[in-house]
Amino acid sequence: xxxxLILGDQLSHSLATLRVLDPVHDRLLFAEVRDEATYVRxxxxxxxxxxxxxxHFAAELGEQGWQVDYHxxxxxxxxxxxxxxxxxxxxxxxxxxVILTRCGxxxxxxxIDHDWSSVLGVPVQLCEDDRFVCSSGEFAAWASGRRxxxxxxxxxxxxxxxxxxxxxxxxxxxxxNFDADNRSAYDSGAPLPPALEFGRDSIDNEVLALVExxxxxxxxxxxxxxxxxxxxxxxxxxxxxxxxxxxxFGDYQDAMLYGEDFLFHSLLSPYIxxxxxxxxxxxxxxxxxxxxxxxxxxxxxxxxxxxxxxREYVRGIYWLCMPDYAQQNLLGNERALPAMYWHGETGMxxxxxxxxxxxxxxxxxxxxxxxxxxxxxxLAGIRPQDVCxxxxxxxxxxxxxxxxxxxxxxxxxxxxxYLGSKPYCASGNYINRMSDxxxxxEYSVRTATDNDSCxxxxxxxxFVARHRDKFRANPRMRMIYRxxxxxxxxxxxxxxxxxxxxxxxxxxL
Ligand code: FAD
Ligand code: DLZ
Ligand code: SF4
Numbered sequence: 001x002x003x004x005l006i007l008g009d010q011l012s013h014s015l016a017t018l019r020v021l022d023p024v025h026d027r028l029l030f031a032e033v034r035d036e037a038t039y040v041r042x043x044x045x046x047x048x049x050x051x052x053x054x055x056h057f058a059a060e061l062g063e064q065g066w067q068v069d070y071h072x073x074x075x076x077x078x079x080x081x082x083x084x085x086x087x088x089x090x091x092x093x094x095x096x097x098v099i100l101t102r103c104g105x106x107x108x109x110x111x112i113d114h115d116w117s118s119v120l121g122v123p124v125q126l127c128e129d130d131r132f133v134c135s136s137g138e139f140a141a142w143a144s145g146r147r148x149x150x151x152x153x154x155x156x157x158x159x160x161x162x163x164x165x166x167x168x169x170x171x172x173x174x175x176x177n178f179d180a181d182n183r184s185a186y187d188s189g190a191p192l193p194p195a196l197e198f199g200r201d202s203i204d205n206e207v208l209a210l211v212e213x214x215x216x217x218x219x220x221x222x223x224x225x226x227x228x229x230x231x232x233x234x235x236x237x238x239x240x241x242x243x244x245x246x247x248x249f250g251d252y253q254d255a256m257l258y259g260e261d262f263l264f265h266s267l268l269s270p271y272i273x274x275x276x277x278x279x280x281x282x283x284x285x286x287x288x289x290x291x292x293x294x295x296x297x298x299x300x301x302x303x304x305x306x307x308x309x310x311r312e313y314v315r316g317i318y319w320l321c322m323p324d325y326a327q328q329n330l331l332g333n334e335r336a337l338p339a340m341y342w343h344g345e346t347g348m349x350x351x352x353x354x355x356x357x358x359x360x361x362x363x364x365x366x367x368x369x370x371x372x373x374x375x376x377x378x379l380a381g382i383r384p385q386d387v388c389x390x391x392x393x394x395x396x397x398x399x400x401x402x403x404x405x406x407x408x409x410x411x412x413x414x415x416x417x418y419l420g421s422k423p424y425c426a427s428g429n430y431i432n433r434m435s436d437x438x439x440x441x442e443y444s445v446r447t448a449t450d451n452d453s454c455x456x457x458x459x460x461x462x463f464v465a466r467h468r469d470k471f472r473a474n475p476r477m478r479m480i481y482r483x484x485x486x487x488x489x490x491x492x493x494x495x496x497x498x499x500x501x502x503x504x505x506x507x508x509l
Pocket of ligand 1: 267268270303306314392
């Protein structure tokens with residue numbers, strides 16, 4: 001008989017492992033272990049979501065007739081690694097083979113490839129993870145020979161491949177991308193959607209108590225835990241998004257609002273990433289809303305692009321470039337992550353709100369991650385590997401394959417522009433345009449060099465000045481350098497001084 005090990009981010013009924021195995025003769029194994037729960041100090045809600053979803057999924061498979069062994073988290077147990085639990089189970093069941101769908105993280109896949117088969121004394125057969133639209137091989141073929149990759153061209157290939165929003169081989173509406181329509185601040189043009197709440201069952205409650213008891217030193221709080229932990233709840237979350245948020249998703253995709261944690265975002269990434277929802281079913285549900293006339297094209301195209309475009313693109317880059325990618329630091333940043341990223345206290349309202357969101361929900365939407373906390377780390381020259389560890393820890397949707405390219409490539413530009421053509425650096429102006437945060441801030445967004453000036457403003461010009469040699473020739477940065485070069489020397493000096501002053505006291509901002 002064979003054992004199929006199912007990992008915490010493989011909770012899909014369509015998983016390849018389940019297609020290879022036979023419910024009558026083979027067995028399935030799930031394992032909650034300290035190694036996975038602590039390889040970074042994951043936010044408490046992320047552990048609770050994974051453990052509870054694993055337990056519910058295992059129970060569903062049991063009801064379908066599978067023989068399931070479930071190793072629940074036990075801090076006193078000797079086996080605290082996946083291979084340890086597997087070894088015990090192979091011996092106990094007399095298994096002659098282990099089946100596993102290739103895993104999402106390089107760290108674990110390398111260990112499996114390295115010695116699992118010899119440690120276990122039986123073959124380990126790996127299945128491709130075909131829950132993605134684009135396989136790693138297909139991505140490598142697309143990328144081969146290109147000096148710089150661009151998401152937009154990859155995305156068009158994925159539109160052609162999936163047929164999503166296509167008509168007679170051409171993009172619906174005559175354009176591939178409607179992003180130009182998607183840059184509004186929130187102007188009360190649509191009512192803010194109600195939150196979706198899920199009832200909690202005994203499995204959820206047991207897991208929440210377990211996480212509280214054994215992972216108390218991990219970041220975040222469980223007080224507002226409101227994630228779906230079953231496939232049927234995740235489907236409810238999808239339906240709720242399509243009905244209540246998708247119609248305005250495009251318009252307000254980049255907007256931020258004080259006290260509003262979700263706006264019109266889908267909150268679906270934790271479910272797609274752990275397998276409760278598949279990327280294609282989510283995109284198809286959005287496309288159907290368009291055909292029914294329930295959501296406009298700019299919203300539906302924008303949403304689908306995030307999934308078959310960005311999500312697939314970053315995964316492709318991850319598997320193409322690992323393991324070297326994780327060590328890149330082409331801007332030479334060496335400053336330590338400021339303490340506010342851990343305690344969340346700062347006079348900067350935009351940062352404070354983004355931290356609050358993060359610790360309350362293990363969630364922040366894309367613009368908070370990219371243009372607030374990420375932008376600050378970029379401007380302040382924080383060591384990319386520390387920034388990556390933080391993003392991997394604090395979000396419920398965080399797995400190395402998706403977090404790393406987003407943080408190291410998109411935010412920190414530490415890959416020299418392989419993933420994105422220009423750094424996403426911005427002054428307080430951008431944040432002020434897209435949010436009402438500045439009205440709640442003790443700093444002034446209108447000035448740059450006074451004692452109470454917005455820190456983003458001088459740090460922005462410091463970034464521009466210190467990386468002049470790298471970016472001056474970049475066509476997308478030319479305007480910025482033209483403005484900088486036209487600036488009077490005394491203004492440049494004042495900006496430099498203010499930024500240098502801030503950089504020596506990042507822990508006091
Ligand atoms: P929505 O705004 O509703 O977007 C819809 C879906 O598109 C998401 O559910 C997600 O599946 C996909 N998506 C959108 N943008 C991206 C992107 N850039 N990369 C990959 N998928 C995308 N996303 C993760 O899933 N896991 C991470 O660990 C992660 N880390 C990030 C770190 C940084 C620094 C940044 C800037 C972005 C990161 N993202 C990550 C991407 C994005 O911020 C989240 O996918 C999104 O905020 C999740 O919320 P949502 O489901 O409400 O997304
Ligand atoms: C994220 C996570 C956590 C917190 N705990 C477990 C676990 O105990 N057992 C498990 O199988 N998976 C867990 N996961 C998800 C894994 O870290 C993920 O499957 C791998 O990193 C591969 O992507
Ligand atoms: Fe953020 Fe600057 Fe606005 Fe304050 S003034 S909220 S620090 S952008």
